[in-house]
Amino acid sequence: MSLGSRLGIGFMRAIAPLPLPLVRGFGAFLGRILHIVAVPRRRVVDTNLAVCFPEKSQAERRAIAKETFVYVAQSWLDRGWLWHAPEKTVASRLRIVGAASEISEIAHGEEPMILFAPHFYGLDAAATALTMHTARPSATIYTTQRDPMIDAWIREGRTRFGDVAALNRVDGIKPVLQGLRKGGLLYLLPDMDFGRDQTIFVPFYGVQAATVPSLSRFARLGKAKVVPVVSKLTRDGYEIEILPTWQNFPTDDVEADTALMNERLQGYIDTMPAQYYWVHRRFKTRPEGEPPIY
Numbered sequence: 001m002s003l004g005s006r007l008g009i010g011f012m013r014a015i016a017p018l019p020l021p022l023v024r025g026f027g028a029f030l031g032r033i034l035h036i037v038a039v040p041r042r043r044v045v046d047t048n049l050a051v052c053f054p055e056k057s058q059a060e061r062r063a064i065a066k067e068t069f070v071y072v073a074q075s076w077l078d079r080g081w082l083w084h085a086p087e088k089t090v091a092s093r094l095r096i097v098g099a100a101s102e103i104s105e106i107a108h109g110e111e112p113m114i115l116f117a118p119h120f121y122g123l124d125a126a127a128t129a130l131t132m133h134t135a136r137p138s139a140t141i142y143t144t145q146r147d148p149m150i151d152a153w154i155r156e157g158r159t160r161f162g163d164v165a166a167l168n169r170v171d172g173i174k175p176v177l178q179g180l181r182k183g184g185l186l187y188l189l190p191d192m193d194f195g196r197d198q199t200i201f202v203p204f205y206g207v208q209a210a211t212v213p214s215l216s217r218f219a220r221l222g223k224a225k226v227v228p229v230v231s232k233l234t235r236d237g238y239e240i241e242i243l244p245t246w247q248n249f250p251t252d253d254v255e256a257d258t259a260l261m262n263e264r265l266q267g268y269i270d271t272m273p274a275q276y277y278w279v280h281r282r283f284k285t286r287p288e289g290e291p292p293i294y
Helices: 003-015 020-037 039-052 058-084 087-092 100-108 123-132 148-158 174-181 214-221 254-270
Strands: 094-098 113-116 137-142 163-168 185-188 200-204 207-211 225-234 237-242
Touching (some): 039 058, 058 087, 087 123, 094 100, 100 113, 100 225, 100 237, 113 214, 123 137, 123 148, 123 185, 123 225, 123 237, 137 148, 163 174, 185 214, 207 254, 225 254
Parallel strands (some): 113 225
Antiparallel strands (some): 200 207, 225 237
16 A cells, blocks of 8 residues: 555545535646646547547647546546545536436336446546436446555445445456346446457447447346446536437347447547547557557
8 A cells, every 4th residue: 555545545535525616627737737748648649539530630639639638637536526525515516317218217227227338537427426326236347456545445436325336357247247137237338448358349430449349248148228328527517418228239249239339439429529538548459460559
């Protein structure tokens, strides 16, 4: 347990009571600094945007990149109040909108459901909002952090409200399916490059991207419906939009299902490109014989 981790967590606890405009203002300042000094990560963002939005001008992509670093910093600092502020404060800053029947089913239903939650910067806020509004058992899959103190802090934050199980990625498929078959919710974020193992290559903005086909497989094996959740950082907190259940999904074609997932994700991203997690090297794993992108 490092001193840095203790100080970092202590800082997040300390800023939890502060007014949101003050936290967001500091986040905006920090984000602008990060865009200047975090050169390797800025290159990743610039490369991602050039690959995915070749039709945009360099100036347009630069503006998106600057804005995305602000969202990185603001959403990270927001975890202070998400995970440590009083429940009333947290609830007042999270607004759930969208498909009424799906919202009701998340709260009160009994059928297995997978919440497809792409990596927008509000993903932790969305998870918190949904677990605050349901008594149903739910689960999320996460990657263990190297620092045990940070790992415990994140796990506690993500399981703060509701009946939530934080499943480790290395635990495999069994606990995931057990939860679904009991009528639970699965908060799934499958839109990252996790390497070559257990992934397939399907298009993402027209470029072959290593993609985990877990959405299709979990939905089929768990007999679960898929409901997209799109989280948006707003001036007053976060807006969590629940979209209608995907019809005729999954099919027997895992590759086609996964390609459809990426295609629909593109539509969500296009509505607010700066709020997507471009700091991730989405194209780091290449098909055999293809040159690296980064």
